[in-house]
Amino acid sequence: MSLLEVKDLKVRVDEREILHGLSLSVNPGEVHAIMGPNGSGKSTLSHVIAGKPGYEVTGGQILFRGEDLLEMDPNERAAKGVFLAFQYPVEIPGVTTWNFLHAALNAQRKARGEDEISSPAFLKKVREVAKSLNIPQDMLKRGVNVGFSGGEKKRNEILQMALFEPAVCILDEMDSGLDIDALRIAADGVNALRSPDRAMVVITHYQRLLNYIVPDVVHVMSKGRVVKSGGKELALELEESGYAQFEDAA
């Protein structure tokens, strides 16, 4: 059974259909890249998988370990092991990163019927992860993402990914707004989390990111469908010839 299975997914926003029957199958240990031009529906897919309100699913299914993901609240999906790294992580003034992560981790554990993690154990865990991602301690004491640079925000997303240990990570345009050094740090963080049990779906506009996070499978999206799938060489091909050929195909 696939870890994540998207079957013939049709999604509308404000009466307009964005995804017209999208299918995708992701196995544990695999890294999939989804590429496509602006407006092809990449972010819509990531939002629908995570459960963002405002999208109307009019057809198809999303199964996670065989369970119907669309029946679950966003927080239930997170507790099951679905993680979305946001393209634009939000700022939450007045809620320290520290408190937020502790509350979120415990909410997930509670939902899974596990014991809550104590403050000292949590502290130790966060410190280790933060250190490996080059995140200074004082950032954890500040409001979530408040005053963080673009690179810091993305590193904070990866910190959370490392902390929550999800089974599927959706990375939505992780490279947007990052310079090459920030990109490298973020990609190293992601690569460190690759494991035989975990799958990743890397959504990106540019091939550049895939030099750092090398995918097993590349899908090309256009106009709300996957129009071509292949190996990592497909990304290079796209870099050369652009998306235009696929827009015609769609």
Add this chain to the structure above:
Amino acid sequence: MNVVVAKTGTGRALGDAFAVARDRLPGKGAISDLRRQAFEAYERMGLPHRRIEDWKYTDLRALMREVLPLAPQPDATALDRAAGTAKAQAIEGVRRLVLVDGVFAPDLSDLAGLQKGLTIRPLRDVLEAGDALSGQAFTADSSNPMIALNAALATDGVVIEVANGTVLTQPLQIVHIASAAAPGAIVTRSLLRLGRDAVATLVESYLAADGATAYQAHDALVVAIGDDARLDHVRLVEDATGAFNISSATVSLGAHAHFNTFGMTTGAHVSRYQLTVAFAGEGSKVETNGVNLINGKQHADTTLLLDHAVPHCDSREIFRAVVDDRAHSVFQGRIIVRPHAQKTDAKMMTRALLLSDEAEADNKPELEIFADDVTCGHGATTGALDENLLFYMRARGLPEKEAQALLIQAFVGEAIETIASDTLREVAIAAARRWLEARA
């Protein structure tokens, strides 16, 4: 002058109640005259209603309908119940002064071992002794019907004096407890005088014993802060859900004085707090901050008047309202800068968070500036919780109510943070948490 007064039925009933109550009301001679005049002033105006600008959003004629007769003197059972409430909601490390149903309760109060320079007496004793402070306790604005009513009917209260140069090592807490099962009016009035260079912290708590519901609390606090003195003041309205709390504080500051006040309303069906601050000396600083956390059909009104009568004074207001269900929050803040009050620096920011479609928040900041060299500003916003923040938090595993609770805590936190005392800040945070937990 002949004034024709259209008396309502309830007005007459209250007049009779006043006549009956007079024997119970302490103070002879001048005080007795003052009470009669205050009652007449109230009778002329009656319960305020929406056609009076100041009461536009809090129409007591519609909300309260009538002023109830005074609650009976608490008996032994009532005092017992109040003792239980006082104990259950005790704040550690403070000196408690307890009023039960409008009567000072020495047995429930901590009066032993007063620090040198600190004097505490029941208002009743001060009035009956005809003490010089009597008049000061009754300094009040007779143009405000509810403050006039309070002057007419106040049964007791606490008179606190802090001598020049005395720095209190322990916060004082005036605890108002309603114990009566039968609805009645609880009318209290307290006076706090801080001498020159004195420093004090005062907490006021409004609580209800189990079973006390539809009572009406009418409290008035009169405060005089001397030159170079500092008062920290925290006010917590945790009245019963069916209760009314119509109260006022009248504060005057000397020169280079500092007044930091924080008010939090989570209780009472209808509450109104009228705070008037008068700057009488130059170089003083006032911070008036507050939080409303209300739901159901609660109505909570905070009305401020900051009177910058002298130059070189600063005032700051941070007010946050969280309004759920069909509750109604009102914030009115008026800053007056008199013609010669140059170099005034006054800023007011009020924000309301509406958690339901039927919740209502009215913010009315007003600046009346008659001086030309001042820095003044105000702002008001009303909105809902940010859906994008909520989704982000839920995508990290937080259930919706928990995510909302974190955002609400952060929202009110900006005001709560201004409380200087660590202990009292924690008390306010705990009260906010209780409210949020009850909501979840």
